[in-house]
Amino acid sequence: MAALIPNVISMKSEFIQATLETLYMTFGSAIIAAVLGLALGVWLVVTQPGGILADRVTYSILDKLTNLLRSVPFIILLAVISPLTNFLVGTTVGTTASLVPLIFGIFPFYARQVQNALLDVDHGVVEAAESMGSSPSEIIFRVYLKEGLPDIIRVSIVTVISLIGLTTMAGAIGSGGLGDIAISIGYARFENDITLVATLIILILVFAVQIIGDWLAKKVEHN
Amino acid sequence: MTANNIIELKNIDVTFHNGDQTVKAVQAVDLTIEKGDIYGIIGYSGAGKSTLVRVINLLQTPTNGTVTVNGQQLQQLAPAALRQARQKISMIFQHFNLMKSRTVLGNVEYPLLSQKISQAARQQKALQLLKLVGLADYAQTYPARLSGGQKQRVAIARALASDPEVLISDEATSALDPKTTKSILALLKKLNQDLGLTIVLITHEMQVIKSICHNVAVMDAGQIVERGRVAQVFTAPQAPLTVDFVETSTNVKAAIERITNTIDLAGLAANQELMYFNFIGNATKEGIISQYSQQYQLDVNILFANIDQIDGENVGYMIAIITGDLAAFNPAIAKRVADGVKTKIITTENGLEGLA
Known part of the structure; x- marks a missing residue:
């Protein structure tokens, strides 16, 4: 083992630290991005033409805003958003500071995914709920989010996996994490075993998210 | 509005704008439905039936007119x-x-979720309704495991959960096979009789209207072209549709x-005619x-x-x-119109248009 990955063995504690940082960045930003993304996704669906609270102007603004936020490349977003990060967190570098760009980098993407998932909810069921006297909030919580849950879980998996990808770039603002180890140590010092093991741990995280997510989606689906 | 009329639509227009196109889905429709009636609206697809019934609960807001x-x-x-x-x-x-994320019971409970009753009372009521439709x-x-007929029964139980006065059936039997259709119609008829439920149903199948409706309206291109008692409308139809x-x-x-297609009409002899007869009421017994x-020495090849x-x-x-x-027979039988006998000579040109 020591012969195969000599540098990793000597940096065991750094690896554990980096893995925890990646998990913290992924799930810390995921929780907040989930709330924002769900809210925006639902808002898009209900205000779009033919929706239960159809509103052309609101929809058009939200739609364009979502596209705009999604078009900023993440590595640039990390820098561009720093004044806001400073305002919210009090610093622009470090693991916690990276949560702000991660949230803004992922939630518009998640909102779009949620929008698509909810659009797959049978319009007839929504109409049936309306005919039974359900209010818009009842339709959102009891119909859209409940009927759309399996798909929402599926798009959440895709989103979390993308998010793990984004955390590796956050090393550019001193966030630490597995991406940072792979680049600033493995790549910079030509210690290839470090890059390789960092990649492996990321793959394991991705597979774990995929497996748990698939299992959950299957559990709530009754097709 | 008289006390007996549960639904009154007055002068309803529904106009859709799709870009430059204007579609008049419903035009100047008046519709009055009495409490306890089973009222059928029949028409081909695109006639505006679905739009019209959606006006009744305002799922579709009419461009003009009042809904009471x-x-x-x-x-x-x-x-x-x-x-x-x-x-x-x-x-x-x-x-x-139906909602596929909820059980059959959960679907029937749905309309009760917004009412202030205990979970136990809600479940009990839903279960009672499932018994009523035979699916306890x-x-x-989960609905995915049910057949079409069973799903429609669950939908009916759900529709009854809020103790409605009116049940609107939007082509409820159109996706079902004839046998299941019959049983669903029987259930609707029973609900009408037992609960006094007023039913408005739309369909493109006359069989549905004939088997349970008392009154019928025939819709074409957004307008009601004929209406009245089912027996009267269908025994003496006026509108071509x-x-x-x-x-x-x-x-x-x-x-x-x-x-x-099989008989060459031009090839019939001078003393021959292809005729269509329609008998109503007592005329069917004579x-x-x-x-x-016998009277006119005719040969009749049915x-x-x-x-x-x-x-x-x-x-x-x-x-x-x-x-x-034929010179003696035709005028003689034509005189029997008042007794419910109608005839028509079929020629290649007329087919059956404009039966006398």
Whole structure:
């Protein structure tokens, strides 16, 4: 083992630290991005033409805003958003500071995914709920989010996996994490075993998210 | 509005704008439905039936006109009051529209979720309704495991959960096979009789109207072209579309096509004619053809005959080649119109248009 990955063995504690940082960045930003993304996704669906609270102007603004936020490349977003990060967190570098760009980098993407998932909810069921006297909030919580849950879980998996990808770039603002180890140590010092093991741990995280997510989606689906 | 009218639509227009296109889905429709009635609206797809029934619970806001249900003018209600009113106007759909994330019981409980009753009371009521539609054993099953007929029964139980006054059926049997259709219609009829539920149903099948409706409106291109008691409308259809529905449902239309395709009408002898006879009521019990054939020395070669019952009234249809003294027979039988006998000479040009 020591012969195969000599540098990793000597940096065991750094690896554990980096893995925890990646998990913290992924799930810390995921929780907040989930709330924002769900809210925006639902808002898009209900205000779009033919929706239960159809509103052309609101929809058009939200739609364009979502596209705009999604078009900023993440590595640039990390820098561009720093004044806001400073305002919210009090610093622009470090693991916690990276949560702000991660949230803004992922939630518009998640909102779009949620929008698509909810659009797959049978319009007839929504109409049936309306005919039974359900209010818009009842339709959102009891119909859209409940009927759309399996798909929402599926798009959440895709989103979390993308998010793990984004955390590796956050090393550019001193966030630490597995991406940072792979680049600033493995790549910079030509210690290839470090890059390789960092990649492996990321793959394991991705597979774990995929497996748990698939299992959950299957559990709530009754097709 | 008289106390007996539960639904009154006045001068309803529904106009859709799609870019530059303007579609008048419903035009100047007045519709009054009495409490306890089973009212059928029949028409081909695109006639505006679905749009019209969606006006009744304001799922579709009319461009013009007033909607009064249960004495409330719905357009004047605030959103919360409208939702309250909608709970008394239930609806069932062609594709059932059940929630697949909820069990059968959960689906039936759904309308009760917004009411202030305990979970136990809610479940008990839902279970009772499932018993009523004969599906109590399926309470914990998910809709995906049910057949079409079972799904529609669950949808009916769900529709009843809010103790509605009116049930709107939007092509509820159109996705079901004939046997299941029959059982669903029987259930609707039972609900109408036992609960006094007013039912408004739309369909493109005359069989559905004939088997349970008391009154019918025939819709074409957004307008009601004919309406009245089912027996009256279907035994003496006036509008061409109504005639078409009657002839399709009694197979007369298919028979005429078959006969005119196989018989060379031009090749008939001078003393021969292909005739269509329609007998209503008492005329179906008399031996009219045999009387006349003896009196006028006619030969009658029957090519098609059918007898149908519409709301308890017998209606007969016959197509035959008559050979003999037509100059005397034709005026004689034409005089029997008042007794419920109608005839028509079929030629290649007219087919069946404009039956006298």
